[in-house]
Amino acid sequence: MSEIVNKLICGDNIEELAKLPKESVELIYIDPPFFTQKPYEVVWGDEAEVRSFEDRWEGGIEHFISWLEPRTQLLWELLKPTGSFYIHCDWHANAHIRIMLDKIFGDKNFRNEIIWKRTHAHGSSNKFGPVHDTILFYSKSKDYIWTDSKGEHDPEYIANHFTLTNSDGRRFQAISLTGAGIRHGDSGQPWKGIDPTKVNRHWAIPGKVIARLKLGGSTVQEKLDSLDKAGRIYWPSKRGGTPRLKWYVDELEGPALLDLWTDISPISSNAAEHLGYPTQKPPRLLERIIKASSNKGDMVLDAFCGCGTACIEAQKLGRKWIGIDISPTAVKVIENQLKKIGVFKDKDYILIGAPTTATQLRELKPFEFQNWVINEMQAHHSKRKVGDMGLDGYIPKDLFREASGIQVKQSEGIGRNVVDNFKAALDRAKYKKGYIVAFSFGKGIKEETARLKNIGEVDIELVTVEDLLSKKVMLGKT
Secondary structure: OOOOOOOOEEEHHHHHHHHOOOOEEEEEEEEEOOOOOOOOOOOOOOOEEEEEEEEEEOOOHHHHHHHHHHHHHHHHHHHEEEEEEEEEOOOOOOOOOOOOOOOHHOOOHHEEEEEEOOOOOOOOOOOOOOEEEEEEEEOOOOOOOOOEEEOOHHHHHHHHHEEEEEOOEEHHHHHHHHEEOOOOOOOOOEEEEOOOHHHHHOOOOOOOHHHHHHHOOOOOOHHHHHHHHHEEEEHHHHHHHHOEEEHHHHHOOOOEEOOOEEHHHHHHOOOOOOOOOOOOOOOHHHHHHHHHHOOOOOOEEEEEOOOOOOHHHHOOOEEEEEEEOOOOHHHHHHHHHHHHHHHOOOOOOOOOOOOOOOOHHHOOOOOHHHHHHHHHHHOOOOOOOOOOOOEEEEEOOOOOOEEEEEEEEOOOEOOHHHHHHHEEEEEEEOOOOEEEOOOEEEEEOOHHHHHHHHHOOOOEEEEHHHHOOOOEEEEEEE
């Protein structure tokens, strides 16, 4: 088995970036938190997990930039001399970020300010509605990877111009094989009885056709013979009509990409790839960036990988990748997405830094700890953070488990009073089975759960974090 180079890293990127080898990456894309100064309460994940996502910066824009700048400096150091850097932002901070990047990369290495129209309608009081994000594109030097990727033609353009079809259904348009004016060389000589000079024209085969089809012959007439032999001449049904060239839609080169992107829609809430992450970007957006600024086998790095779109698209396009995110929840979401496209840990990538000890789990933020527990229990997250009736998660009835409720406590010595409240929540949800997960349990709680089970009220199992770490709890069975 070849050496695994793809890495999914759970940790603070300012620490993890310093561990990576300098000048080892061809392409960096980052989508850091926007300076929006607002909190989000969002649905995230395949199981309608609810978590709080905050984009709030005490201390103002200077604090935000002072947080982002050292990370960007480390990213610059990781880029190869031929590397490129893209940062996704919006109007809240793009001007400040641009000034910072000019200082790190040099203003001479600024390449584009890309405008992505991310929504079609967005009303706003007393100003024009904001409908776009900004992607700032820098290179590390003047000699950088650029594949000259092309865009896709508007379907309306294709429908209006490629109106003819072969018997095999292959669509084409009929392109002129003549140019204006009379020529006295072989381009003005008749071919198959057709004299272009009679209509003040001459034979003119497009250069791209000669190069693409490698037409043989030294004269224009011989090249036309080659086209005819290859079935590339369209003969009008009208007698005496001028023959034209068949140019197929699958041979059409896409248009040059501009710095205004209006052809990539945001992810619909009904789309299969939608995860509920508030700033999730559509795969086509990352596909375009990766194709434009890297080649197959190159290394792509996303230091704020969120739900992992950059890593997943890099994998699909045959690139190597490194993804870093501080959130264990995000890393778990990415792992699930990688599995869906047939990419597996220890075979295709290595996982670094995910919490594996009780000490690490104690240090997690409360919602991260809760998410970890629910994921380890192979359960579903409550659909609402507020008003969840005392249940942090639930297990639907399936082949192995009866329907159950879960309560998570990031504490030691959980007491009997928790059982009383949890039983009431289970009764409201009509569950006869429940799990309380904590670091340890105090006096009286085991006796109370045993009593409730013996009298047939409810079966509450007490699960420690160590039980989950040692995999003593599997499919709801201790």
